[in-house]
Amino acid sequence: MESVTEKFFFRRFLYHINGKQIFIINLLILSILFCSSIAISYGSFGIPVIGLILGKTSEIQNIVFFEIRIPRVILSCIVGASLGISGASLQGLFRNPLADPGLIGVSAGAALGATTVIVIGSTFFPNLVLSNFLLPMAAIIGASAVIFMLYLLTKGFGYQGVTYMLLVGIAVNAIAGVAIGILTYISSDEELRSLTFWTMGSFGGVTWPLLIPAIVIILISIACLIPAARQLDLLQLGESEAYRLGIDVQKLKYRVIFASAATVGASVSLSGMIGFVGLIVPHLTRLIGGVNHNFLLPGSALLGASLMIVADLLARTLLQPAEIPVGLITSALGSPFFLWLIFRMNKY
Amino acid sequence: MSIKAESISITLGQRQILDNVSIEIPEGQIIGIVGPNGAGKSTLLNILSGDLESSSGSVFYDGKLLDEISIQQRAFTRSVMAQIQPLVFDFSVKEIIEMGWLLKGATQLMAEFDHAVKEISVACDVDSILERKFNKLSGGEQRRVHFARTLLQLWRPSESVRPRYLLLDEPTANLDLSFEVLLMNILRNRASKNYGILVILHDLNIAAKFCDKTAVLKNGKLLCFGCPKEVLTESLLSEVYGLPIKIDNHSNIITYY
Numbered sequence: 085m086e087s088v089t090e091k092f093f094f095r096r097f098l099y100h101i102n103g104k105q106i107f108i109i110n111l112l113i114l115s116i117l118f119c120s121s122i123a124i125s126y127g128s129f130g131i132p133v134i135g136l137i138l139g140k141t142s143e144i145q146n147i148v149f150f151e152i153r154i155p156r157v158i159l160s161c162i163v164g165a166s167l168g169i170s171g172a173s174l175q176g177l178f179r180n181p182l183a184d185p186g187l188i189g190v191s192a193g194a195a196l197g198a199t200t201v202i203v204i205g206s207t208f209f210p211n212l213v214l215s216n217f218l219l220p221m222a223a224i225i226g227a228s229a230v231i232f233m234l235y236l237l238t239k240g241f242g243y244q245g246v247t248y249m250l251l252v253g254i255a256v257n258a259i260a261g262v263a264i265g266i267l268t269y270i271s272s273d274e275e276l277r278s279l280t281f282w283t284m285g286s287f288g289g290v291t292w293p294l295l296i297p298a299i300v301i302i303l304i305s306i307a308c309l310i311p312a313a314r315q316l317d318l319l320q321l322g323e324s325e326a327y328r329l330g331i332d333v334q335k336l337k338y339r340v341i342f343a344s345a346a347t348v349g350a351s352v353s354l355s356g357m358i359g360f361v362g363l364i365v366p367h368l369t370r371l372i373g374g375v376n377h378n379f380l381l382p383g384s385a386l387l388g389a390s391l392m393i394v395a396d397l398l399a400r401t402l403l404q405p406a407e408i409p410v411g412l413i414t415s416a417l418g419s420p421f422f423l424w425l426i427f428r429m430n431k432y
Numbered sequence: 433m434s435i436k437a438e439s440i441s442i443t444l445g446q447r448q449i450l451d452n453v454s455i456e457i458p459e460g461q462i463i464g465i466v467g468p469n470g471a472g473k474s475t476l477l478n479i480l481s482g483d484l485e486s487s488s489g490s491v492f493y494d495g496k497l498l499d500e501i502s503i504q505q506r507a508f509t510r511s512v513m514a515q516i517q518p519l520v521f522d523f524s525v526k527e528i529i530e531m532g533w534l535l536k537g538a539t540q541l542m543a544e545f546d547h548a549v550k551e552i553s554v555a556c557d558v559d560s561i562l563e564r565k566f567n568k569l570s571g572g573e574q575r576r577v578h579f580a581r582t583l584l585q586l587w588r589p590s591e592s593v594r595p596r597y598l599l600l601d602e603p604t605a606n607l608d609l610s611f612e613v614l615l616m617n618i619l620r621n622r623a624s625k626n627y628g629i630l631v632i633l634h635d636l637n638i639a640a641k642f643c644d645k646t647a648v649l650k651n652g653k654l655l656c657f658g659c660p661k662e663v664l665t666e667s668l669l670s671e672v673y674g675l676p677i678k679i680d681n682h683s684n685i686i687t688y689y
Binding site: 181256317318320321327385 | 457481483503506508512519522528534
């Protein structure tokens, strides 16, 4: 019996979530389908969904639908999912409710990586810059560098407390801000145009060749994070306790760091910096369904995707025909929530 | 079958925490460790559990060197209850206890799992607070929940032949008298099921009453190790704690002034 049970130990990642949580997950999947169908049909260029199904749309409507609208909705969906799940994983890993890829500087690191490639890369490798992998890779390297720096500065995470990590995040954001500023200053007009969107975030201008590598990277990272759910649960008892329960904590850290960096890097390389989603989404998910990571990780990915599709829909329809950067919308919604979170923490 | 530590020494910074300590935890026995604060009791437990590496000496689990046993395999062999950090997120008591279940996800065992959680919660008297949030509990209740989790970690669907060990660092801290006795009785019951148990205690009466053997540590040195009646003598205890201590041999009650 013993050998049989020990075999199960390695299969313990199978889902174990309660009925209510399964119901919420299903509801979130439905909400993604619902939001995307609305987001696909609304916009500055109306596309009747029924007409599409019946094949009664004009050629220009078809082109807008397949080449602009669909990639854009898919991008907002995967970026939302990626920010949601990386926020949830980082909060679990750091055991810190305020860990958000934006606040602690990971997104800024990714943006710096991408900016560097756009400005400096175009001088040295003019043909490589627009290659579909170089930009995401640079962003991922930037994001990883920041997480490793945080790791070193907080002495292996967690020991220095919530405030310390946020202060480090402010410093990292400032450093990246300065570097991006310098790069902006020395950039040409054409480079400047592509740079502007990093700082505010937008889903505009995405094409299939750019989108597909990012989808692959993000899906692989999500597939890598979700099985770590139970290990992240056990980590909440403290590192030594997780170790005593059979978790290789060091391995878990590297896994979560790399997967989060990859998913945030790939998102930022396509959409720029979109703040507060990684912070709010996991908290909302905990509020509606519970704190265990088996539910929290997929739940945050799904909720993040829905919210981001809606945010992008608002961004491009509120002030038609002009478009508001989606990062402004998420920050406008997210910053009051952040304040509420801080006040709530103060009560304990 | 036992957990065995041979000539353990460890120096942290300039300070020698443990000096040539050898101890054995055989199956079916409760080994108590007593000694003043800073004697090195918790450090010894951390070395036995594999959390800390000693500067010299070795630890064996059932004759196998601890370093050669994987982290997962260790979790199956021994369960540790130590001082615990506060939780950041609002887990329920049930979720915390279930964290001890190493076989999570083995759907074939779900019925066994519910049975095990129920049995252990009732034994530790936490069955009435399973749905409450862990962070809202009192210190004593939190210890009981962690104790239940520690027991669940060693629970098996059938009584297997493999030995299992419990390493407990002051499990009775913050517990009232009745729960202290309840916990020690659970330990006695587990010892009768062939668990090997190491427990750090401050209450000398509890140590004298419940332990099969007692080790006395002071300043990192193992002063003596043996049956409580032989080890816990007036002269030794008075020397260790620097207090006049009297033992009433008829009722085996230790009194300190």
